[in-house]
Amino acid sequence: MEVCPKEIFQDSAVIGSGGFRLKQVVSPEKCTGCGLCELCCPGAISLDCLPDEVFATILAGRESRRTQSQSRGGWKEVKSLLQPGRYFMTGNDAIVEAALAAGCRFFSGYPITPANEILEGMARRLKEVDGKFIQAEDEIASIFMVLGASWAGLKALTATAGPGFALMQEGLSLADMAEVPCVVINVQRAGPSTGQATRPAAMDMREARYGSHGGVERIVLYPESVQEVLDLTIEAFNLAERFRTPVILLSDGYLSHLSEKVELSEHIRVYDRIYVPGKPAFGPTPDFSTPSMPRFGDGENVGVTGSTHDRFGKRATADPSVQESLVFHLDRKILEHREELTDCEELFLEDAETAVVAFGTVGRSAKWAVKEARRLGEPVGLLRPRIVYPFPSRRVRELAGAVRKFVVPEMNQGQMFHVDSEKVSREVVSLPQPNGQIIDPR
Structure with missing residues (x-):
């Protein structure tokens, strides 16, 4: 000792x-x-x-x-760390400021293009708010440091790109199983492997949802503008704390370095994880709600393990009923809130015969193309999910009853086209572009 x-x-x-x-x-x-x-x-x-x-x-x-120890957690309103008003910043800078505003006080990461400015910004800014920054030896260490910091009671963040995100999958799976709230930023670049390190892509969208073994539900967000990067980073922390789960925020090499005007409010609504002394720290819960989460030092006798465990963290790897109820709990605590987790921008869908479904940065090009098609008299509309997973299945099925065709432009080989085509009986047209370039709306 x-x-x-x-x-x-x-x-x-x-x-x-x-x-x-x-x-x-x-x-x-x-x-x-x-x-x-x-x-x-x-x-x-x-x-x-x-x-x-x-x-x-x-x-x-x-x-x-x-x-x-006393009960704590829930919604609260906090004052922004920056003066309210308009700022001109990049996507990576917006992540830094939004994370701090949401209460992030721990960051661990390893340098990688195009996410480096997030590491640099957190290293500079965290010391100003009495936070902790660690440049780890690799992405594997980074994600596990984040999990430990979260159990110590800190809101924790890491940021990486495609190759580093692949290395984090085992740690993310542990975060799923141990119900550890944290946020992971994946600034995507063209792959596979090293690929085009400086070029944008959306080639990790399937990995964000299905990359870890076990296949439990994930919450994945993908903004299209620097303002949305700011807003959705705060939302990512709120969702991670509410559902005690890792939340993935996708960006890309274009959005990360794009500079735009953003509006900062004076007050920000944030959520802190719930803790009730004496309550079990793990699921399943009777109503598929998120269980209480103590921090190290609260005096609770809780085990933290990646093995199958009961509601107090005690390993129960030979009990099939515990395994089944635990896995269903990890899924249902998110899926029971699927409608609440549906967040889409909709444009001209009231009378559309063709619906364009676009994600992230591609939404910018898709929006321009849809507006131009409308100017030419074409009945085209846009559906742009800000929360990619859980996928907005119900809204897509509703649209399938009104439109004749779906078009899915993507900066990859067509990863989300398959998800759309699985949900509807209408024609779904894929427009893949995995060449490291922004899709030209023309």
Whole structure:
């Protein structure tokens, strides 16, 4: 227990099942019950080497922390860190300012084009608000640091691009299973592999939803303008905290460096995760709601694991009923709010015979093309989901009853075309462009 400030422990001669020396207590009279040993190694107090007086002291410390903890979380209004008004900034700069406004106080990342300005901005700005910044050794370390910071009670963020996002998939799967709120920015570039590091693309849209093993539901957002980057970054943190889940915000090499005017409000509505002392920290919950989330130090006896577990985090890997109910909970806590998570811009759909479905940056070109088609008398409309997943299936099916055809332009090989075609019986035309260029609306 190198973390013990009183040097109560030292290595014993006994080798445990994991191949490490067990600790023995050499100075029990020094124990103050701070609980650091339990926080860093939850199984420590169950070791046979602990005498009764130390065991009792640590338990008393835990109970004291638990009884002093108070319920917290929910909606609140906070003042913007910047003066309200108009600003001229890039997409990457907007992510930095929005994250801080939403309450982000931890960032870990590894430099990668075209997300570097997010790392640079967070490194500069976090120290101004008493936050923590770590440049990790790679993207694998980055995502796991984010998960640890989140369990410590901080709103946490990382940012990367396609190759780094691929490395984060195992960590994202752990975030799904352990219900860890966090936000991951993927500034997409043309791939696969290194691809065109400086060129924009939307080639990670399927990966954002289906990249991790286990296949549970994800919340994925994709803005089209710098103003939406600002707004949806705040929304990403709110959704992560509300549903205790990793939320993916997609950007791309064009949007990240695009400079536009944005409006900053004086006050911002943000959500903090719910904590109720004594409540189970994991699902399933009776109404598929989000369970209470303590932070390290609250005195709750909670295990955090990527293995199948019960409502208190205790591993139950051999129980099929626990596995089934847990996986359904991870899906249903999001899907039960599918309609609330439908956020689309609609244009000229009232009498449209052809509906263009576009995502992210492509929405800018699609909007220009639809307006030009209308000027020429063509009955064309636009549906642009800001929240890509959960996919707005009901709205697309409603449109299928009114339009004759869907057109799906994309900066990839047609990844979302398949999602659209699976939902409707109408003709769906794919317009793929995976060449690292913005789609020309003409």
